[in-house]
Amino acid sequence: MHPATGTLAATLAGLCTCLGALGVFLVKRLSTSVEDALLSCAAGIMLAASFFSLILPGIAYAEALGYSRVPAVSTVIAGILAGATLIWLIHRYAPHEHFVQGREGPGTERLKQIWLFVITITLHNVPEGMAVGVGFAGGQIDNGVTLATGIGLQNIPEGLAVATALVAAGYGRLYSFVVATLTGLVEGLGGLLGSLATWLAAPLMPGTLGFAAGAMLYIISDEIIPETHRRGYQTLATFSLLGGFVVMMFLDATLG
Numbered sequence: 001m002h003p004a005t006g007t008l009a010a011t012l013a014g015l016c017t018c019l020g021a022l023g024v025f026l027v028k029r030l031s032t033s034v035e036d037a038l039l040s041c042a043a044g045i046m047l048a049a050s051f052f053s054l055i056l057p058g059i060a061y062a063e064a065l066g067y068s069r070v071p072a073v074s075t076v077i078a079g080i081l082a083g084a085t086l087i088w089l090i091h092r093y094a095p096h097e098h099f100v101q102g103r104e105g106p107g108t109e110r111l112k113q114i115w116l117f118v119i120t121i122t123l124h125n126v127p128e129g130m131a132v133g134v135g136f137a138g139g140q141i142d143n144g145v146t147l148a149t150g151i152g153l154q155n156i157p158e159g160l161a162v163a164t165a166l167v168a169a170g171y172g173r174l175y176s177f178v179v180a181t182l183t184g185l186v187e188g189l190g191g192l193l194g195s196l197a198t199w200l201a202a203p204l205m206p207g208t209l210g211f212a213a214g215a216m217l218y219i220i221s222d223e224i225i226p227e228t229h230r231r232g233y234q235t236l237a238t239f240s241l242l243g244g245f246v247v248m249m250f251l252d253a254t255l256g
Contacts, residue, residue, distance in 0.1 A: 006136035009145070010129040010191020013152035017125075017184025020159025021177045024167055033236055035168045036228040040237040042161030043224040044244025046121075049154060050213040050220075052252035053128070055080070058209035065203060072206065079210025083123070084218035086211075091116060091222070114169040116219055121162055122183045123215045125155075127208040129190025136195065153251050155184050157244070 055076055062072030132148045159180045166176035228237040 004195075006133035006195035007188060007192040009136055009148040010132040010194070011185065011188030013132060013148045013155060014125065014129065014184035014187030015181075016152040016155040017159035017162075018177075018181040020156035020161075021163040021180035023160045024163035024173050024176055024180070027164060027167070032231055033233045035164070036231060036233045036237045037240040038161055038164050039224055040228045040240035041244035042158065042165075043220045043228070044241040044246075045154060045157055045161070045248045046216045046244075047220055047241070048245045048248035048252065050216045052249060053150070053154070054209040054213040054216075058206040058213070061202070061209065062206035065206070067206075075206045076210035076213075079207035079212075080214035080217070082207075083211035083214030083216075085214075086123075087116065087119070087215045087218045088222075090119065114165050116223055118162055118166070118179065118183060121158055122186055123212055125184060125187045126190040127205070127212045129187030130194035130205065130208065132187070133191035133194025133196075150251055151187070154248055155187075157247075159184060 058076040058079065059072050062075050063069070067075065128151050132151060162183055163173075163176040163180035166179055167173055171179075225237075225241075228234075228240075
């Protein structure tokens with residue numbers, strides 16, 4: 001299969017982020033409750049994607065490569081811990097002064113949390129694009145199409161979540177739309193890498209999928225849940241998270 005096929009499929013899946021981000025132009029005002037609900041829904045989507053789209057497929061990839069159960073699970077665990085550690089390091093050491101220089105509104109901590117959320121979405125989109133590229137490069141057309149469709153569908157609410165989170169942090173709608181779109185377009189790069197280097201991507205996929213899951217699990221636990229439970233809308237946030245989780249679980253179970 002020509003590498004362009006996997007690259008194109010991954011890019012189209014990534015462009016679904018743009019479809020979701022368009023919703024930011026329809027939202028006139030974000031209340032605190034709506035903001036918490038959207039972020040919690042995104043957390044639920046990320047939580048389900050961590051398990052059903054990343055961790056479990058990562059273990060399956062490792063076993064398909066010939067790993068026994070314990071090494072397969074251990075490889076994914078190593079990736080999870082590496083991904084969480086990277087986000088922790090970014091959280092602790094990345095400079096954030098330029099996010100608030102000359103600006104009014106949310107403080108540095110709030111902006112840092114939003115950008116960690118954006119970074120995490122971007123990180124998890126790269127291995128998803130690689131998975132699509134590898135699927136097509138391996139000659140399994142049906143598997144590649146199903147995977148690209150499932151990833152594209154999950155990118156729609158992700159795009160909306162990223163764009164609205166940036167708007168809530170004080171950024172303009174057009175800027176937020178562009179940033180949200182860019183987080184999805186990195187899947188095209190992942191698709192290219194997976195298509196051109198299937199021999200290298202396949203051995204790395206278990207750890208890479210675990211890495212993305214670890215990054216998302218860290219941001220869910222350390223940032224999004226505490227943020228959405230501190231302003232009096234804990235119940236709404238909890239059920240929004242559950243809603244995002246079951247929607248993503250359904251998509252992964254039926255399309256993944």
